[in-house]
Amino acid sequence: MISKMTKKSHSNSLWGGRFSEPVDDFVQRFTASVSFDKRLYHHDIEGSIAHAHMLAEVGVLTPEEKNTICSGLQAIREEIEAGKFDWHVSLEDVHMNIESRLISLIGEVGKKLHTARSRNDQIATDIRLYLRDELDTLLQLKTDVLNALADLAEKHTDTIMPGYTHLQAAQPVTFGHHMMAWFEMLLRDRNRLLDCRARLNVMPLGSAALAGTTFPIDRKITARLLSFDGISENSLDAVSDRDFAIEFCAVASITISHMSRWAEELVLWSSTQFGFIDLPDRFCTGSSIMPQKKNPDVPELIRGKAGRITGNLVSMLTLMKSQPLAYNKDNQEDKEPLFDSIDTMKDVLCAMASMLPHVTPNKDKMYAAAQQGFGTATDLADYLVRKGLPFRDAHSIVGQAVACAIHENKALDQLTLAELQKFSAKIHQDVFDVLSLEGSVSARNHFGATAPEQVQLAITRGRERLQK
Numbered sequence: 001m002i003s004k005m006t007k008k009s010h011s012n013s014l015w016g017g018r019f020s021e022p023v024d025d026f027v028q029r030f031t032a033s034v035s036f037d038k039r040l041y042h043h044d045i046e047g048s049i050a051h052a053h054m055l056a057e058v059g060v061l062t063p064e065e066k067n068t069i070c071s072g073l074q075a076i077r078e079e080i081e082a083g084k085f086d087w088h089v090s091l092e093d094v095h096m097n098i099e100s101r102l103i104s105l106i107g108e109v110g111k112k113l114h115t116a117r118s119r120n121d122q123i124a125t126d127i128r129l130y131l132r133d134e135l136d137t138l139l140q141l142k143t144d145v146l147n148a149l150a151d152l153a154e155k156h157t158d159t160i161m162p163g164y165t166h167l168q169a170a171q172p173v174t175f176g177h178h179m180m181a182w183f184e185m186l187l188r189d190r191n192r193l194l195d196c197r198a199r200l201n202v203m204p205l206g207s208a209a210l211a212g213t214t215f216p217i218d219r220k221i222t223a224r225l226l227s228f229d230g231i232s233e234n235s236l237d238a239v240s241d242r243d244f245a246i247e248f249c250a251v252a253s254i255t256i257s258h259m260s261r262w263a264e265e266l267v268l269w270s271s272t273q274f275g276f277i278d279l280p281d282r283f284c285t286g287s288s289i290m291p292q293k294k295n296p297d298v299p300e301l302i303r304g305k306a307g308r309i310t311g312n313l314v315s316m317l318t319l320m321k322s323q324p325l326a327y328n329k330d331n332q333e334d335k336e337p338l339f340d341s342i343d344t345m346k347d348v349l350c351a352m353a354s355m356l357p358h359v360t361p362n363k364d365k366m367y368a369a370a371q372q373g374f375g376t377a378t379d380l381a382d383y384l385v386r387k388g389l390p391f392r393d394a395h396s397i398v399g400q401a402v403a404c405a406i407h408e409n410k411a412l413d414q415l416t417l418a419e420l421q422k423f424s425a426k427i428h429q430d431v432f433d434v435l436s437l438e439g440s441v442s443a444r445n446h447f448g449a450t451a452p453e454q455v456q457l458a459i460t461r462g463r464e465r466l467q468k
């Protein structure tokens with residue numbers, strides 16, 4: 001390792017002044033971030049243009065200098081977008097690659113751009129600008145998934161399926177109600193993202209390296225140009241704070257834990273054993289050995305992506321833990337986990353948004369499954385309560401009826417009235433209305449419950465809440 005570390009590179013022209021020897025090749029590679037932070041180029045240039053405008057407003061740059069710098073930055077943006085920009089590891093990061101190119105493009109005046117600024121407030125600003133745009137994309141994707149869920153729920157307000165607790169059939173529910181449970185999870189996640197966006201939208205630029213700058217900057221100008229809602233209060237905090245990135249990774253972790261729960265249900269439901277849904281062929285893959293296989297790879301991968309997104313949150317928390325104020329090079333390690341969580345989240349939401357409209361529930365299978373497992377036993381107990389029995393007694397009586405039905409290998413509603421009356425004289429012909437699956441779901445007719453009428457109301461309210 002040591003021998004590999006002895007080769008020397010040319011020292012960096014943007015900071016090499018006090019160095020007596022060029023940086024070691026290994027150190028150059030080890031400390032460089034350009035391979036991954038170049039994706040910030042657009043926001044880096046946006047921040048630089050706003051900074052140059054502000055410097056001109058307060059008289060640090062002349063209007064001509066500002067114009068030359070801004071046109072140079074625009075030209076660089078075009079070079080990058082046309083794939084004609086040469087990125088150099090020797091220039092360490094996105095900031096110095098762009099600044100160096102600016103100087104080669106427009107000459108001496110390019111060297112003035114970095115007045116009253118440091119890469120420390122520059123990177124803190126770039127990540128916020130970048131993440132803010134990505135949050136807007138993610139919010140749109142979440143809205144697409146939420147709409148897909150509401151549409152699917154609306155088609156199935158009265159489609160009956162077994163509801164589960166402990167993965168044991170518990171009580172019948174409607175498929176629409178189940179879809180709206182997922183809707184609620186994702187709506188909370190979407191609102192968490194909005195909270196995260198509000199806290200993120202505060203501008204660190206102007207904090208310079210850590211203590212502020214000796215130039216008469218006007219931070220309100222840059223904040224307005226960059227559409228920030230506020231300006232950071234403390235320069236030490238501003239250059240070292242990565243809470244906003246941690247917060248996003250936390251929101252992403254909660255979201256993926258929800259998506260991985262749904263994905264697990266899709267995997268279970270599409271199995272032969274359940275047979276509740278069909279996933280379209282284009283979201284599945286086959287097996288190279290077993291010709292009959294159709295595997296739910298897309299939901300499985302969504303489930304699996306929870307690992308890396310949760311891992312990224314742990315990386316970010318561990319990265320920030322114990323760092324003394326203010327900026328430390330450790331912070332460069334924030335980007336890869338953050339970018340990975342953003343990219344993965346986008347893929348997962350795209351997959352769900354495109355898959356959900358094509359999920360077709362197999363109504364007959366779900367209905368048949370709901371008929372097994374005595375899902376209306378609670379309805380029978382409630383019936384006895386309405387006839388005057390205390391709930392505990394009713395529970396015990398129904399338990400005996402279930403034991404008898406198991407023994408007879410029948411469903412509860414297949415027992416005759418006479419058989420049922422052996423357990424309580426309060427049972428009459430009208431009991432069969434409450435023992436039916438339709439009767440069971442439509443009887444749960446209050447705010448938040450599974451009756452088709454309530455599910456329709458919940459969908460209408462859900463669509464309205466999505467507009468807020």
Ligand code: ARG
Nearest residue numbers: 033093119120123329331332
């Ligand atoms: N590449 C650095 C990062 O990502 C930019 C800031 C570097 N600042 C410094 N003083 N070395 O954090």
